Amino acid sequence: MIIEKMTFYNFKSYYDKVELGPFHESFTAIVGANGCGKSNVIDGLLFVFGRRAKQIRQQKVVDLIHKSALHPNCTEARVDVHLISVDTEGSYLPDTRFTVTRTVFRDGTSKFMIDGVVCKFDAVLEKMKSKGFDLLNNRFLILQGEVERIALMPARSKNGEDGMLEFLEDIIGTSQYIEEIEKGTSELEKLNDEVHEKTNRFKIIERERNGILKEKENAISYLKEEYKMCGLKNSLNKQELKSVEEKEVESKEEREKLEKKRKVIQNIKNEKLIEKTAKDKVIEEKGKDIKKIEKEYETQKSLVNSAKKKKARAEEEKKQNEKAVLRNEKEIKEMEKKIKDEKEKIESKQRRYNQLSKTIEKDKEEIEKLKNDLEKQTNEIKEKILPRRKMEEKTQKTKESTIKQEQLNDLKKKNKELKKRIEKGGLDIEAREREITRICKEFEIKKQTSEEEIQKIEEQNKVLFEQLEQKQKELEKLEGIDVKIIKVNLQDINERNKRSIKEYNRIELEISGSTSKIDEWNSYLKEMNIHLEELKNRMEKDEIKIDETQMKLTKKELNEKTDELKKIEEEYEILLKKIEELETEEDKIKEQIEEINGNNSELTEKRQHCEKEIRSIFKHIRELLHIAEIHEEDEYIKNMLNHNETDNQMDEEKIRIVGISLKDVVDELKEINRKEVLAMIEDEKKKIENMIENVNLKIIATFIKVNKEYQEKWDIMNEAIKKQEDCKSTLEALKKKRFDEFINGLTEISFKLKEMYYLLTQGGVAELELVDTLNPFTEGVVFSVRPPKKAWKNITNLSGGEKTLSSLALIFALHHYKPTPIYVMDEIDAALDFRNVSIIAHYIKERTKNAQFTIISLRPEMFELADRLMGVYKVKDVSCSVSFDPNAYNLNNN
Known part of the structure; x- marks a missing residue:
């Protein structure tokens, strides 16, 4: 996919309809005198690709509408970018052409169109992304002065300006996680406060429960x-x-x-x-x-x-x-x-x-x-x-x-x-x-x-x-x-x-x-x-x-x-x-045996009467235990009840089955006399009367209520802790994902940077180093270089030409890491001598085999290698354009 041509309508220095192109599928150079409107070509691309006015060197988007002495009253500005796919030989492929348009009006509103159909900017993003253009996280448009700005970037952002860390994160794509991490961090802080609050409430109810525990024990005894x-x-x-x-x-x-x-x-x-x-x-x-x-x-x-x-x-x-x-x-x-x-x-x-x-x-x-x-x-x-x-x-x-x-x-x-x-x-x-x-x-x-x-x-x-x-x-x-x-x-x-x-x-x-x-x-x-x-x-x-x-x-x-x-x-x-x-x-x-068993009905009635009295006693005990609802005491009483029930079942079995000896039961009743049992019952009554003064049976109901609230607070606290742990694990996983992707991307970019810097400087070494290897996002990334036959230096301490070469090496390494079909660069060779311009130009010429390069340059070492020259000039404060094919001209001369 390449840019076939661009059409300007009252955009910045271009009045009425001005068509730039056709662009060559490999290497196009835009030349012209200073102030003629060369850089407005990149501004047009930025405008169509949704950049804000300040990124296009204007305060307001309305300022992009043409205004000159002869034409002061233009009402709108529009830029059309015509794109088309080409094959390996550079021939246009049929049915692949489409046009992206953006128009701005005098009232400050603007609209996007694809092939003349109005759409949202998201549709433009998706369309361009499907063709290999990532408009959000890419640097295929290098503006005038951006090369020097890269050289002066700090390790990380300071005073609201992006640093090397943020610059690389935009390219690698890990900046998409920053907002999620910040949300997760703030949510974790809220959950930490919530856990602290729930824990304090639980401790209060726990102290209250422990305070009535002794009274509850007295009631149970x-x-x-x-x-x-x-x-x-x-x-x-x-x-x-x-x-x-x-x-x-x-x-x-x-x-x-x-x-x-x-x-x-x-x-x-x-x-x-x-x-x-x-x-x-x-x-x-x-x-x-x-x-x-x-x-x-x-x-x-x-x-x-x-x-x-x-x-x-x-x-x-x-x-x-x-x-x-x-x-x-x-x-x-x-x-x-x-x-x-x-x-x-x-x-x-x-x-x-x-x-x-x-x-x-x-x-x-x-x-x-x-x-x-x-x-x-x-x-x-x-x-x-x-x-x-x-x-x-x-x-x-x-x-x-x-x-x-x-x-x-x-x-x-x-x-x-x-x-x-x-x-x-x-x-x-x-x-x-x-x-x-x-x-x-x-x-x-x-x-x-x-x-x-x-x-x-x-x-x-x-x-x-x-x-x-x-x-x-x-x-x-x-x-x-x-x-x-x-x-x-x-x-x-x-x-x-x-x-x-x-x-x-x-x-x-x-x-x-x-x-x-x-x-x-x-x-x-x-x-x-x-x-x-x-x-x-x-x-x-x-x-x-x-x-x-x-x-x-x-x-x-x-x-x-x-x-x-x-x-x-x-x-x-x-x-x-x-x-x-x-x-x-x-x-x-x-x-005959069944008739004899029928005579035993009177005996069974008396047995049933005794069983009813025993059951009434057990019922009373169960009601008391139901009020307590405490696990340990409940188990103890249930065991005792089961023991008595088994005794009753054994008695029933003895009465029902004729022929079983009753000697064991008689011996047991001989051991405990009726008078002794009555005496023991009286002793128990006295004990109960002495204890009742210090016993508050209502405390059991209070304890049940407090214990229920205690359990609820315990569940609420555990639920809050679980949310906290889930949020923490999600946040850690997100941080790890950001770290791994950033380190992998940085390693690949750094490796290509070394290769590019060595090629451009013919022997130099360049590296992207983490200030803090354990956490690169706290201190950022430092760009260090060693020019040929010199010591290691931070990029900010280099000369102008060395800074430009280092920045270009990084830009080309980023292009290799995240390639796009189109690259547009504005006067990247301004600070270089003729030798280094020639090296950069030949490298770009080599890269044009796989991508379309459009370079704005005033250096003959650069534009003489172009496959097509595009001249920009001004007449009466209005920019004009003319295309020129140097290869065709040379053939005519021969």
Whole structure:
């Protein structure tokens, strides 16, 4: 993408419509006298690319509208920048042209347009960015005096002016993180204050909670004593269960009688089962005989199956062998196809070789023709030069002789005249002297004219000799280039020919190997077919034998076994009937046991009454614990409750299941007397009465409220700390990203800077150094250089030319780091001597292969290398422009 041309409408010193261009795709130089409006070209680009008025050397954007003595009332200013893409040869690509326009009006408003369509500046940014132009973070427009400003930059910004650090951050692109880092830092400070505030509030509630902790402990110990008293009441209720259990003993005796009857029935049942097992043994023996017959049958059957499997396996092997043969045939076909392809490749390469050999012969013939033509031309030139030299010698001699003859004739004439005058006596000595001086002057003039003519002839001879030498050099180059190309082509053809021969040999080996494999498979296939026929014959014989023996065995044995099975089945049915009779008797006994259990309902009612009282006590304790809601005490009380509940469950189990001994329960009640339990309950009451004076049960509710607030403050504080940590980690990650990108970019720029400074100064060294290596953003970056044969210096301590070279080296390094298709520079060579200007100019000329350079310069060493000159001049305080192609002009002269 390049600038094709620019159009100004009443912009600064340009009145009405002024078109600048077309710009050359490589190197355009803008020349003109001081004050003619050269720098306004860059100002126009800055204007279109959205720069503010102060960056275009004006206080207000309205000041950009043209105003001169003849045209003081212009109402608007506009600049069009026409851009187009080019290919590698510099030709314009179709359908790639577009125009970016900006217009400013007298009221201070402005608008942007792309191809005549009004748009926002963001659209211009996106459009240019898509074409490779970063208008925000790039320095492809170098303004007048900016080179010197770079040299005077401090390490970092001071007094609101950008330093080297900010300059490099704009180029590298890390300046985009500064605003986010500042926001993150301010947010972190707010979060730090918030965390401090939340922590203080948490500490206040924590002190309040710790203050009522002792009172809460007293209330909990009071509740524990009450719980202990409830436990004693529970043990008292257990003693009341004793009478219930004594009645349970009477029901036990009745159960024992029923148990005896059940045992008699069980004995009868066992006898019948013994008889049944005996019959089962007989059935089992008969079953074993049947299994033996079945086993023999299975063995014979397995032999048949194995023979069938062998047959199937042989058939499978036959199929696999047939598949292998087909696969090998396929491989042979593929190999034949490969051989055919390789032969075709060899033939194509042979044809290519023949073509190349023909072209080589043609090239040799052309070279011979060129040599002959060159010899003819040289001979012609020599033939032209020889007569010319002879003519020169002749002309020289004739001129000299004519001059001498004329001089001699003049002298003779004058001598005659003098003689006449002397004879007459009318000529004095002074007149003679004047005449002699006049003759000498005429002689000198004629001598000078003859020398000038000789010099012209010599210059013409030099031009002819130079043309002859140039023709000889061109011939030598042509011979060298063509011979090299032919050699390279011949080597390439020979190598390809060798490779194709090797590939052909390899394929032949593979074919021979595959044919041998095919022979092996064919022989193996024949053997397998023979083996298969043998197996078929064996199988047929074995199947006939098996069928005969099997038929003989099964007919006799099956008849015998069926008779025995019928007898066993009849005996088994008789046993089943007897078992059913015994089960009916057992059901009757169970009904009698259930009637006895029904008599125990009165005992269960009393047990349920005791359980209700115990549950009411536990309910009261749970209500008290629900008020406390403290984990440790709650766990302790729950454990006690679970213990009592398990005791109750055990009592219930003893009452429900008849036959379990109640001795253990009775022994436990003997150990604790009813009177002792009542005494212990009274002691607990006294303890509770003594404690109640110092106990505030309401403190538990207060503690619950404070503890809830304590937990809320704790959660709020932790949430604030989490936000603080998240913000800190995000900020650190952003700082690290900025640091890494800046260091990587600085390293690349510094490396290229060394290379550029060494090239421009022919031996100097330059470096970009961090003042603080741990944090480059606090102290900034220092630009240090060591000119050739001098010591290290800060750039601010260099001479004007050295500063300019150092700054240009940095600018070119930045261009290499972030290249763009276009570079526009305003008088970057102003402070350099002719030698350094020439170095800079040749470097820029080299760079124009990959980018478009537009240089405003007054130095001939610079603009003489340009591919196009653009002249700017002023007429009546209005800038005008004219383009000039120096290459076309030189061609016309030749």
